[in-house]
Amino acid sequence: MIYLDLLIGFLKVGCFAFGGAYGAIPLIRDVVMSYGWLSDEMFTYMVAVSESTPGPIMVNLATYIGSQQAGFLGAVLATLGVVLPSFIIIIVLTALLKTFLKNPYVQAVIHGIKPCIIGIVLATGVYMMLKNCLLKNGVFSPDIITITITAALFVVSYVYKKTKKKQLSPIMLIVISAVMGVIAYGV
Amino acid sequence: MKKGILTDLFATFAKIGLFTFGGGYAMIALIENECVEKKGWITTDDMSTVTAIAESTPGPIAINCATFTGYMQAGFAGAVSATLGMITPSFLIIYLISMFFDNFLEITFIASAFKGIKVAVGILIFQAAVTMIKKMKKKLRPRLFMITAFVAMMLINIFSLKFSTIWLLVIAAVANVMIYTITSMKKEAK
Secondary structure, eight states: OHHHHHHHHHHHHHHHOOSHHHHHHHHHHHHHHHHTOSOHHHHHHHHHHHHHSBSOHHHHHHHHHHHHHHHHHHHHHHHHHHHHHHHHHHHHHHHTOTTGGGSHHHHHHHHHHHHHHHHHHHHHHHHHHHHHHHEETTEEOOOHHHHHHHHHHHHHHHHHHHHHSSOOOHHHHHHHHHHHHHHHHOO | OOTTHHHHHHHHHHHHHHHOBSOTHHHHHHHIIIIIIISOSSOHHHHHHHHHHHHHSOSOHHHHHHHHHHHHHHHHHHHHHHHHHHHHHHHHHHHHHHHHHHHHTTSHHHHHHHHHHHHHHHHHHHHHHHHHHHHSOOOHHHHHHHHHHHHHHHHHHHTTOOOOHHHHHHHHHHHHHHHHHHHHHHHHHO
């Protein structure tokens, strides 16, 4: 049943998404792909939309996917799924188990998961870039336009960082890439 | 419990939810400004505790902060109000977007823009990973875990393997608990 799938799928994300929004993206991608809810391309678009609209990125992605799959109730259940684990954990920790996180075994679990998430996020970013530049419908076929846009975006964010001494904001990078897309692929 | 505190919690967090883009750490500054400085609901000390807890627990950081602040002010009902406040604006916005997004993509120049945006998303995720690596402890074990997870995830992606990412995390957790248990037993033996 789609409602139950949405709730359980996003509960899994909510339970394992250490490391903020970017830590959650590979998990959500995994859940979405395994149920066949969105294409890889549509998922990437939604990451950009979630990044450019207010609110927590995880909540935005959950709301969109839930709504796409099963309307308003689907959106509510998916959002609930992603929020509920952290809600419960915080209440339990503040109310009852103030020393729980200091337990060495709990620390060992956290310190095992965190670097693993970083590796997964890195692999997701690298794979997305390679796929954009080198694959077309799953077949090896380098795309000159995408390679050029990728290189240009890296140059822009590098130059910005060097001159302004701070990272270019994600929304600015998205806006610049949108302009490049319109120039490259036409109106 | 102060009168009207539940409405106040809901309204304050709805405001925070409506005005922060990019999620996570961008929100912490705004939460601090609203809840510590303006409202005096929690102290700076509380704020750093909850940030530390948020870093060690799963889920959206903004939700962790909202739940914590709400709970401190008005117990369970407060936690529910603050958390709902945090979610409601983005829920409504995204719900509206989801109703017309497919039609929106049929417009040629929007579709072109998103072909460019697709590239930016890959770069953003890559950059987020690089930032996380820079913040990581410069020790052998976390690096080994990170590299192993990277290689495993690349293989899963390239060969479209049916292997849930969550299993990678579970394996990492179990492996680290085993390593911890063995090393502490060795220390005791000495």
